[in-house]
Amino acid sequence: MNPIIGKLLTGAVLSAVLAATAPAPVASAAASGPRRDTVTYTLTGSAEARTWQTELRCDDRSHARARLVPKRPGQTRVHHVAGRTCTVATSTSRRAGWVDEVTITVRQADEVLARRVLYSHDGLARSTDFVVPKGELHVDIAVTQLPQDRVGTPLRLMQFNIWRSGLLDGLAGPEGGQENLRQLVEYVRSEDPDVLFLVETYGSGEAIVEGLNEGLPPERRYQGVQVTREPGQAPDEDNLWLVTRLPVETIYPRESGGDLTSFNFGGARLRLPDGQHIHAFATWLHHTDSAWNPTNQSALENVLGLSRTYTDEQILAADARRRIGMATTLLRERLPGYIGDDEAPVFLGGDFNTLSHLDWSERFADAPGHGGLVLDWPVMRMFDEAGFLDTYRFANPDAARYPGRTWSPYAGFGFAPGRIDYILAKGDAVRVLGSRTRTVRLEEHLDSPLVDLFPFYSDHGALITDVVVRGVGPGPRPGEEPARDEPEDIGEITWPAPPEGQPVPPAELSATASTENANGEAHRAVDGDLRTHWHSQYSPEVTPLPHELTIDMQRVRTLRAVRYQPRIVGNLNGTILRARVEVSEDGQTYQEVAQVNWARNSLPKDIDLQGVRARYLRFHVELGTGGFSSAAEITPYVEPDES
Known part of the structure; x- marks a missing residue:
């Protein structure tokens, strides 16, 4: 058992007796006939005898109410809400001078559907929402009573890879880069972290600390710790910084050599207000080889019925080239060398450049974007x-509901969820209250000209986690909501059915482009192979937008639709975001028939051209991810008798 959970479950066991208003027991029915949709409540923790009123709440209506009384056996009841999105609400009498630490865990067998840790001053507690499954549902409520001055210290932790110093790798020009950095600092200020783990700081660390401190009172000001300090290091090669408003007791010495240097790992010991301390480390594991690219491609190949390019073993081998060795050194040498036998909480925040076994288990094989893949990612399992x-x-x-994507708001989220940024915690005193990601700019920044190419401040999303370190202190302020993610709209990544009509065979199509790159020629957009693509020129130099791609259907046809399939191989640079679609019968005179604004993902995009007569289709691309244009396939759909 994880020590963080185990700590919450100490004390006498309290079982649930259901209220008289609940339906009669169904144990015998469940045993003799088909399994019923049931819920079982269990209360554990402190043995102070109070009654807890508990219920499922769905659409603000109460279901399966229970009155939990100490030292009574639990019972099971029918809930009648399978398939609905619900929460668990529980309440008890308030005890002056005390705070209830409540952990609500909703599970089916060993699979956890929802989990929340909270601190209740008024006897009220509520879980996060979850979709109620068919069959048996278990709700475990663990309670620990704490004196109101011995709850602990709340901390907000933030991980952010800011992409080449927040200046967008020069892609926005000097002025655009500086404007992005200014907005980035405003965004970080809005999150108000106590500890900020920065990756790719590259010369901006001092400017970020100065911007964060502007106008703050002395007791709220930040201190920056430059983690990356290699011999002979250039001023703009300081990859990792730790920024905190907690007092810095010790900056751990630089450790270099081998596969893990201060470019990849380092941190400091930070003092909490109650005199305790924590260990905080900024982390960057190497991006070679890509974990996400072959995973995204393989999930798409499975969905499209294509033969797999990579086996599961080949996908997982992405961790082997650099990251397994780095993680091994970190866990076996660097971390023990820094903290020894100290049992104080340890926090690692960073860009780990890999996916998690927790996301790619058998349970989530059919989750949106997973394409049936089950992948036991070795690096994150090592930390687990x-x-x-x-x-x-x-x-x-x-x-499935909370993929936690952090890769990549810039190039597009593709098909497979790319969660590669993490905040890891270790220690019996740690309680995780909530965690969320952010991948869009603040509302006040959405009118910036940067938004078209750069929807967020970086090519990584930011990750925010709220915790409590148990000890002396009042804990979170009453009524203060922790970081909480919104469930993803699953419909957004459902593969769309083909348009109506008959696809024009690739043999009857040809294509030309105003720009193309070697191995990305225009004809690859109509060759019928989803694993090839047209790409605008990027070597030896980049051809700037706009770009044009023209498709010749060999004769005039009556169109119904055209489908654009973004590339499925490699990264998503070049995904068409905004374009004009024009048609012509003679190749000389064109007329506009559609304007498109498309999402940054791998899903096909369809254009309704019902009844349009044309031989030539021309895409005039005004905006594509990275400033490029690409297409795996563009397929015209025509009237069946004209194919």
Whole structure:
């Protein structure tokens, strides 16, 4: 058992007796006939005798109410709400001078559907929402009573890879880069972290700390710790920084050599207000080889019925080239060398450049974007087995509803969820209250000209986790909501059916383009092979937008639709986001028939051209991810008698 959970379950066991208003017991029915949709409540924790009123709440209506009384056996009841989105609400009498630490865990067998840790001053507690499954449902409520001055210290932790110093790798020009950095600092200020793990700081660390401190009172000001400090290091090669408003007791010495240097790992010991301390480390594991690219491609190939390019073993081998060795050194040498036998909480925040076994288990094989894949990612399993808690997945255990994508708001989220940024925690005193990601700019920044190419401040999303470190202190302020993610709209990544009509065979199509790259020629957009693609020129130099791609259907036909399939191989640079679609019968005179604004993902996009007569189709691309244009396939659909 994870020590963080185990700590919450100490004390006498209290079982549930259901209220008289609940339906009669169904144990015999469940045993003799088909399994019923039931809920069982269990209360554990402190043995102070109070009655807890508990219920499922769905659409603000009460279902399966229970009155939980100490030292009575639990019973099971029919709930009649399978398939609905609900929460568990529980309440008890308030005890002056005390705070209830409540953990609500909703599960089916061993699979956790929802989990929430909260601190109740008024006897009220509520879980996060979850979809109620068919069959048996279990709700475990663990309660620990704490004196109101011995709850602990709340902390907000934030992980952010800011992409080449927040200046967008020069892609927005000097002025655009500086404007992005200014907005990035405003965004971080809005999150108000106590500890900020920065990756790719590259010369901006001092400017970020100065911007964060502007106008703050002395007791709220930040201190920056430059983690990356290699011999002979250039001023703009300081990859990792730790920024905190907690007092810095010790900056751990630089450790270099081998596969893990201060470019990849380092941190500091930070003092809490109650005199305790924590260990905080900024982390970057190497991006070679890509974990996400072959996973995304393989999930798409499965959905499209294509033969797999990579086996499961080949996908997982992406961790082997660099990251397994780095993680091994970190866990076996660097971390023990820094903290020894100290049992104080340890937090690692960073860009780990890999996916998690918790997201790609058998349970989530059919989750949106997973394409049936089951992948036991070795690096994140190493941290799990070393006792580290993945704070995002602890707070959001359902990877289907909460994929937690952080890769990539810039190039597009593709098909497979790319969760590669993490905040990990270890220590009996740690309680995770909530965790969320952010991948869009603040509302006040959405009118910026940067938004078209750069919907967020970086090519990584930001990750925010709220925790409590148990000890002296009042804990979170009453009524203060922790970081909480919104469930993803599953419909957004459902593969669409083909348009009506008959696809024109690739043999009857040809294509030309105003720009193309070697191995990305225009004809690849109509060759019928989803694993090839047209790409605008990027080597030896980039051809700037706009770009044009023209498709010749060999004769005039009556169109019904045209389908654009973004590339499925490699990254998503070049996904068409905004374009004009024009048609012509003679190749000389064109007329506009559609304007498109498309999402940054791998799904096909369809254009309704019902009844349009044309031989030539021309895409005038005004905006594509990265400033490029690409297409795996563009397929015209025509009237069946004209194919």
